[in-house]
Amino acid sequence: MGYSKTLAAGLFAMLFLAPAVLATDPDPLQDFCVADLDGKAVSVNGHPCKPMSEDGDDFLFSSKLAKAGNTSTPNGSTVTELDVAEWPGTNTLGVSMNRVDFALGGHQPAAHPSPCHRDRHRDERVVRAGETFLIPRGLMHFQFNVGKTEASMVVSFNSQNPGIVFVPLMLFGSNPPIPTPVLTKALRVEAGVVELLKSKFAAGF
Known part of the structure; x- marks a missing residue:
């Protein structure tokens, strides 16, 4: 899935470039549709809608991404997800976010394999604090913390429920x-x- 990254320390980002034409989430058929997560049926374009709350709480999420995750993992990294399951207001809007935390030397393994492998070109960059790096939707990629401190990044997706492989x-x-x-x-x-x-x-x- 295509997304941008903002980092708190230097990270080495690599992606394998391959031309591909991929569809995004379908456009919403209304301005918004807050997810009824207790509903049993899931439509093609997201969860069923629930009545709009009067205080707008379904559109505010203020705490989960503020806390660093536990990086005591085999990869030295952890992902904190914030998708439609925890942020119902994103239902049908095609957006979600993650926070990824890295220990010193931590990495995120190759993910999101592309359906097109005609081009084996590899591109790599060191992304520093305050910079943004775009990974086109569907391309295989990974990140490695080459900095001298722990690092974190905020990831935005063009899907309300992007998943990961x-x-x-x-x-x-x-x-x-x-x-x-x-x-x-x-x-x-x-x-x-x-x-x-x-x-x-x-x-x-």
Whole structure:
């Protein structure tokens, strides 16, 4: 998903450029539609609408992204999500946000694989505090904290519920698992290497 990033310290951002034509969320059919998260049906363009609140609380979210997340993870990073499930006012509007915190040397693994692989070009930048970096929608990318302190970034998406695909987890931690012979052929490694990697991702990230 395309989004911009604002950082509190230097981060190394890499993306793999591949031309692709991808559709975004459909345009809303009305000015707003606050999500009825208790509703059982989900329409094509989001959750069912609930009556508009008089105080506008459905459009205000003031605390979750203000706190740093726990970076004591195998990747040295953590993602705090703020999508339609916790910010009902974004329903059908095609926007959401995340906060990502990095320990020193922390990283976010390759994510959001593109459906188009005709171009293997790779671009990389060091993004510093106060700068914004755009990753076009659908391109595989990762971030690595190359600074001398912890870092954080605020991410904006052009989707109310963008989701994420971590490539290592999908390959080696999927349920049911991808058969080992398939991965040995695809990655051109021995079965023991694949089994070792599967053991590392059995519990997720």
